[in-house]
Amino acid sequence: MRTPSATGRRPDPRPVLGLRQNLAQFTLLVAVNALVGGTLGQERTVLPLLATDVFGLELYTSSLTYILAFGVAKAATNYLAGTLSDRYGRKPVLVAGWLIALPVPVLLIYGPSWDWIVAANVLLGISQGLTWSTTVVMKMDLVGPHRRGAAMGLNEAAGYLGVAATAMATGYLAAEYGLRPAPFLLGAAYIGLGLGLSVLTVRETRDHARLEAAGHAGARPEAHAGLSSAQVFTLTSFRDRSLSSVSQAGMVNNLNDGLTWGLFPVLFAAAGLSLGQIGILAAVYPAVWGAGQLATGALSDRWGRKWFIVAGMLTQALALALIAVGSGFGAWLVAMVLLGAGTAMVYPTLLAAIGDVAHPAWRARSVGIYRLWRDGGFAAGAVIAGLVADAFGIPTAVTVVAALTAASGTVVAVRMRGRDHNPGLSLPTATRHLRSPHP
Numbered sequence: 379m380r381t382p383s384a385t386g387r388r389p390d391p392r393p394v395l396g397l398r399q400n401l402a403q404f405t406l407l408v409a410v411n412a413l414v415g416g417t418l419g420q421e422r423t424v425l426p427l428l429a430t431d432v433f434g435l436e437l438y439t440s441s442l443t444y445i446l447a448f449g450v451a452k453a454a455t456n457y458l459a460g461t462l463s464d465r466y467g468r469k470p471v472l473v474a475g476w477l478i479a480l481p482v483p484v485l486l487i488y489g490p491s492w493d494w495i496v497a498a499n500v501l502l503g504i505s506q507g508l509t510w511s512t513t514v515v516m517k518m519d520l521v522g523p524h525r526r527g528a529a530m531g532l533n534e535a536a537g538y539l540g541v542a543a544t545a546m547a548t549g550y551l552a553a554e555y556g557l558r559p560a561p562f563l564l565g566a567a568y569i570g571l572g573l574g575l576s577v578l579t580v581r582e583t584r585d586h587a588r589l590e591a592a593g594h595a596g597a598r599p600e601a602h603a604g605l606s607s608a609q610v611f612t613l614t615s616f617r618d619r620s621l622s623s624v625s626q627a628g629m630v631n632n633l634n635d636g637l638t639w640g641l642f643p644v645l646f647a648a649a650g651l652s653l654g655q656i657g658i659l660a661a662v663y664p665a666v667w668g669a670g671q672l673a674t675g676a677l678s679d680r681w682g683r684k685w686f687i688v689a690g691m692l693t694q695a696l697a698l699a700l701i702a703v704g705s706g707f708g709a710w711l712v713a714m715v716l717l718g719a720g721t722a723m724v725y726p727t728l729l730a731a732i733g734d735v736a737h738p739a740w741r742a743r744s745v746g747i748y749r750l751w752r753d754g755g756f757a758a759g760a761v762i763a764g765l766v767a768d769a770f771g772i773p774t775a776v777t778v779v780a781a782l783t784a785a786s787g788t789v790v791a792v793r794m795r796g797r798d799h800n801p802g803l804s805l806p807t808a809t810r811h812l813r814s815p816h817p
Contacts, residue, residue, distance in 0.1 A: 393586040395522030404520050408536045411513040413572035415540030420565035422545035423660045426643040428557050433492045439764035442640045448499040449756025455507025460746025468516045469582045475508025476573035483566035487559040511749055515742045518733050519583035522590050526733045530726035531675020538668035542661045549657020591738035610740045614747040623794035624731045628752030630786035631724055634779045636759030645772045655707050663714040670722025683731040684796045690723030691787030698780035702773045734798045
């Protein structure tokens with residue numbers, strides 16, 4: 379943020395940390411991430427039905443290949459996004475993500491075979507990995523250490539409210555105008571608007587991360603600034619108790635999200651629900667998830683991360699169990715609300731927990747590694763849910779994923795440290811440190 383000088387000279391270009399101090403740019407990034415979420419939401423209601431009704435796919439393992447492709451592509455790109463944004467800056471990576479998304483609606487609308495749909499989801503996964511990862515890192519850069527949970531809550535709320543609104547809108551469009559092309563024209567509009575905003579109005583935030591690094595008070599000596607990318611990967615994935623606990627919880631969370639995305643519309647349609655009702659169920663889960671994060675992210679700043687994550691994973695497990703045994707729109711609506719609430723407790727808190735431990739010098743890489751594991755859950759969910767559903771039916775697949783989700787919450791309860799949330803130096807101290815003529 380540029381601040382006017384006391385002498386009336388040109389604005390000071392040096393960065394300042396804080397949500398209030400960077401409110402305009404932060405708000406813009408929230409809007410951009412809502413468009414990122416909407417680009418994903420165009421598929422939530424329509425694509426599972428497209429697989430069965432248009433392309434005639436009968437095996438669940440076949441119909442879930444688009445989620446497998448999306449998950450693998452996004453997971454790998456998440457890792458690259460962190461490394462690239464550290465090397466080249468955040469904004470170029472964000473813009474590249476939007477450019478890669480441009481062909482996606484065309485492939486979804488005109489694809490004559492399922493292979494085209496899978497190819498579209500490879501591109502969508504790459505785009506989401508670059509755009510969503512970068513908006514996360516940019517918001518962490520802007521706010522500094524003190525309101526990281528609130529920032530992640532706002533970021534993820536915007537993204538998943540975008541998913542929810544678009545899932546509902548595309549359900550309506552599909553009911554009125556058919557499965558293609560109308561629902562995907564909405565996604566095309568999102569991509570054009572997101573690209574324009576990113577090119578013309580988003581500003582680079584890497585200097586904000588450098589500012590925070592200059593005054594960073596690391597609580598753990600093994601998490602110092604000079605780690606190599608290989609060391610950051612090992613620490614985030616396995617060695618550090620908190621970072622590794624968060625990584626596995628993120629993976630299981632998206633494993634059950636992949637199940638929700640790929641099989642729930644088919645389950646609901648088989649029970650005789652209308653397209654409108656399926657659209658509501660597909661939307662209410664990310665809507666509760668999105669809105670709930672406005673509170674849970676900020677509350678985790680105050681109360682800590684660990685027990686929010688544990689409670690959220692166990693709540694998701696309960697919701698999935700209710701879906702497995704339930705039937706009818708009313709029972710499933712309650713379960714989807716509960717699933718959204720549990721996910722809201724987990725999602726921003728996991729990201730904030732990464733930021734608590736990771737040094738600002740390699741935080742973007744650590745976030746990318748966490749998101750590599752987390753979005754690898756889409757691929758794992760597609761394989762596990764598809765195989766179990768083909769062999770034993772969708773309710774059994776949901777039950778298996780519910781058990782995995784409960785086990786993941788137990789791992790966090792046993793393994794994760796409970797005292798990692800430490801804002802470090804005050805913002806004025808960090809700012810003075812950078813602006814001193816003797817660093």
